[in-house]
Amino acid sequence: MQISFYAKMSLEALEHWKQLERETNTNLYRQTGMIVIDKPPFKELEAMKANNKALGVECEILSPEMVQDRYPGLVKIPKNHKALLETNAGFLRADKALECLRMQIKKFGGQINDSEKVENILPGSVVTVRTEKGTYKTKSLIITPGPWICKLMKPLGLNLPYGGVAMGCSDVSLKQGSKRPGPHVQGSQVNFTFGLLGSTSASLVVKITLCYWTEKIPGQSKKYPTFCDFGIDKPDGFTEPVYVFGFPSIEYNGLRKISVHHGTGVDPDQRDSFIADETKDVQFLLNYMKRRFPEYGDNPDPAIIEKCMYSVASDAIWYNIAHFNTHSVL
Numbered sequence: 001m002q003i004s005f006y007a008k009m010s011l012e013a014l015e016h017w018k019q020l021e022r023e024t025n026t027n028l029y030r031q032t033g034m035i036v037i038d039k040p041p042f043k044e045l046e047a048m049k050a051n052n053k054a055l056g057v058e059c060e061i062l063s064p065e066m067v068q069d070r071y072p073g074l075v076k077i078p079k080n081h082k083a084l085l086e087t088n089a090g091f092l093r094a095d096k097a098l099e100c101l102r103m104q105i106k107k108f109g110g111q112i113n114d115s116e117k118v119e120n121i122l123p124g125s126v127v128t129v130r131t132e133k134g135t136y137k138t139k140s141l142i143i144t145p146g147p148w149i150c151k152l153m154k155p156l157g158l159n160l161p162y163g164g165v166a167m168g169c170s171d172v173s174l175k176q177g178s179k180r181p182g183p184h185v186q187g188s189q190v191n192f193t194f195g196l197l198g199s200t201s202a203s204l205v206v207k208i209t210l211c212y213w214t215e216k217i218p219g220q221s222k223k224y225p226t227f228c229d230f231g232i233d234k235p236d237g238f239t240e241p242v243y244v245f246g247f248p249s250i251e252y253n254g255l256r257k258i259s260v261h262h263g264t265g266v267d268p269d270q271r272d273s274f275i276a277d278e279t280k281d282v283q284f285l286l287n288y289m290k291r292r293f294p295e296y297g298d299n300p301d302p303a304i305i306e307k308c309m310y311s312v313a314s315d316a317i318w319y320n321i322a323h324f325n326t327h328s329v330l
């Protein structure tokens, strides 16, 4: 069995976050554990179990009754489903993580130039970065513009519709990744390779609707694991499978985040425009809440609704783009 690159990368990333915690004396990672739910034939669950085993990571298969006994009210799991508990999973405190990274940059002599738009990147053995305020030269460059990556990369000859490097993952879990080797994409002037990661078709920036729900028993979810429910039949009108994820009360005191991991394509500079499909996603989530959280009643009503943008490839794998000729731009 080939271990997914993503599983290996998660473990490596976790070590780096722990190093940052030590160096800054800050608590960034909260190990909550994570429950993955799946339905027969348990494809996702088996893949995750195999990954965990190959990497020596602790996990446990739980029946719906066991989940109910250990975590009453976490989520109602149908009788023929199974759950996998991955104990070392958790989440990162994104705001603190960013603060610590900025602190370390300064500590090691780096300079942070906020509010300075990068307008152009000229690759080569020395990379030139042109911003609205000046020009910089460097031997190597790492870019992390999130959903704006395509706009930034276009002048270099890489034409993705909208997409990017999503490095802000706060739910660290050993998810199955693509086993395919990355295809080489020929640009008009330079060559790129999708380094470790591969996708045969375009990436996409999607706008996702996030819903936060008042805890029915105040404080109950605080010590609960996160969950990811793959045991959902593809809803009518959806072209690809969806899953629902849930977080204990973190961002807002007393509110749990339970949302559907599905969104509609959006231009990152036009993200506020209304997309009719958003209604479909919310309606799906409301139906899910009625089935899996009957305690919220027949008209479940989230306390807060927020929007966020995700950059995903068609196989839900994130990109890692390296400049092929010089590897000077990552």
Ligand SMILES: Cc1cc2nc3c(=O)[nH]c(=O)nc-3n(C[C@H](O)[C@H](O)[C@H](O)COP(=O)(O)OP(=O)(O)OC[C@H]3O[C@@H](n4cnc5c(N)ncnc54)[C@H](O)[C@@H]3O)c2cc1C
Pocket: 116, 117, 118, 119, 144, 145, 146, 147, 148, 152, 165, 166, 167, 168, 169, 170, 171, 210, 306, 307, 308, 309, 310
């Ligand atoms: C309410 C909310 C809840 C979320 N919850 C979760 C969650 O639970 N788990 C999870 O994994 N993710 C979650 N996300 C998504 C997560 O925030 C993103 O995946 C993450 O922020 C992506 O990080 P990034 O550094 O790749 O991109 P970004 O955070 O988008 O950062 C990119 C930066 O690059 C800058 N930039 C772009 N173009 C240029 C340019 N030309 N010049 C200079 N700067 C430029 C942008 O201004 C931006 O500051 C959530 C998002 C929201 C809004």
